Amino acid sequence: MLRRHWREAGLPQNFQIIDSDDQLRLIKRLLKNLEIDDSRWVPKEIQWFINGQKDEGLRPQHIDAEGDPHRRQLISLYQSYEEICQRGGLVDFAELLLRAHELLRDNTELLQHYRRRFQHLLVDEFQDTNAIQYAWLRLLAGDKGVPFVVGDDDQSIYRWRGARVEHIHQFQKDFPGTRVVKLEQNYRSTETILNAANAVIANNRSRMGKNLWTEGAEGEPIRVYSAYNERDEADFVIGRLRGWIEQGNARADAAILYRSNAQSRVLEEGLMNAQIPYRVYGGLRFFERAEIKDALAYLRLTSNRDDDGSFERIVNKPTRGIGARTVEMMRAYARANTCSLWRAAGAVARDDLNGRAANAVNSFMSLIERMARETNGLDLRGKVDHVIHLSMLIDFFEKDKGEKGETRVENLAELVSAAKGFEPDPAEDMSPLDEFLSHAALEAGEGQADAWEDCVQLMTMHSAKGLEFPLVFMCGMEDGLFPHQRSVADPNGLEEERRLCYVGITRAMQLLYITHAEQRRLHGMDNYSQPSRFIAEIPTEHIEEIRPRVQVARPMRPSRSTLRKTSTAGAENELGIRLGQRVRHKKFGDGVILNYEGQGAHARIEVNFETAGTKWLVLSYANLEMVS
DNA sequence: TACTATTTAATTTTT
């Protein structure tokens, strides 16, 4: 829409869409320009703030600082960020929605046009709409239109991204005469799985309420496995997967779900060893890869010399003798003369730099000019190919030792073939190159070739929403990991985690395994945690606990007392502290020792309390009682 | 300036 109505939207015709990585860089650059300390004003937080405000449909002038100086600064940064984007013709993802909303809101004719054009509106996953999307819907529907929305309040897992379940209630007020149809009969999962899901979600207070049922079979119980550590967990999962495959089932019908992406590594290693093909969802998309963005930055510069983001990205990649010092001079010049870095580079090389540096800058500039000249007249594929070669990026990445460099080079080759396959839309009034570049930020660019090979599916529970699998493993079901430590303190956060758990459980059609590990290495540190509280929320009649195999170098899953003694969790140290040791604090209750540091009177220990969360305590004051 | 050593900090994600 913005491409079509760029004029009305107040954008330059060739505006560029930036992804969140570009956005973060831009914010960092902004902070540097304004000489703001980025340790006090964390770029990520600013990004979070800006996107959050945009998701609410708010421009800087709409936001009240509420007399809070910190907030005032954030608003002012938002304002500056906006100015830079507007000047550079840059549009971030949140801006796409906000801009399009304003476009409709402020152009009666356009709005009428689209209202006539779309008489029926269907919204899926309605619980995930944010304020701006909802405003969009209302605008487009007008007084007469009655949209049809489908959603499940129990599957609202994107509150942190601005989604508001409340829209489900709001909808009924805004569109009088709404008919609500509850869909409670389920055709996907066994009765056991549904009962478990119902029981877990019933612990949430804020919900519309529904109870899933099925005419189908009761199915098998949910299997819960207590692993010794994450390795053991992976081994277990892989063992069961093997059985599943040997029974003639498709690998693609099995999914391994986890809370956070970092958990995939151990599982991947295991699958690799077992030679079971798998596919990991999420992670970097093709056009988000550094090498691809580098190549695109070269292309962008040939198309638009004033693209500062691209300029900074590649001015010294591969290294060509233009270091931080020189770039800093360019930035200063650009700031003083409100011009682009490209213009600044020319001026600085002429006036301020010594021979060597000036040389380097000049040869960089003539390289870009040469690229533009020599690719003039080539087709898109030819352009991309030629620019990649002239840029020397391939040689640069080939020096990266190991597999990493290889994949990068392969990806660059892949970019050329993507350009070859790219079909420009004749309706778009721009050059094929510009069109290709502007698509890049939006395109997922899957490596679709082997996407349909029969693989086991690995993904986070978030990305599993909307999918279903006959066999599902939910891994890492431990308090602190799932529910995540950062959510447990806040009841709303905990409820969202629970909804996520509900989503996970209901992905399973026939078989569901839940695994947790007593010991897990996270960020290079050993952690000890209790099974997720969500497991305890599943009625025991639906659960079958699986005992560890006897051969494993551990006794049968022991009772709480023997468990800690047999665990190899670090020998006792000089303080009489053992990682994994259970302790009792008179205020915080029971917990487990995670870590310690220091000596004698200064020694501190980190304890994960069951109810009070993780805390650092000074050992000599804490008065901890050891619990065996 | 380029390379190497050290420090820091790490949910969830779709455009």
Place this chain on the structure above:
DNA sequence: TTAAATAGTA
């Protein structure tokens, strides 16, 4: 653990 940012050195 690991990737990235930063500080230190040749």
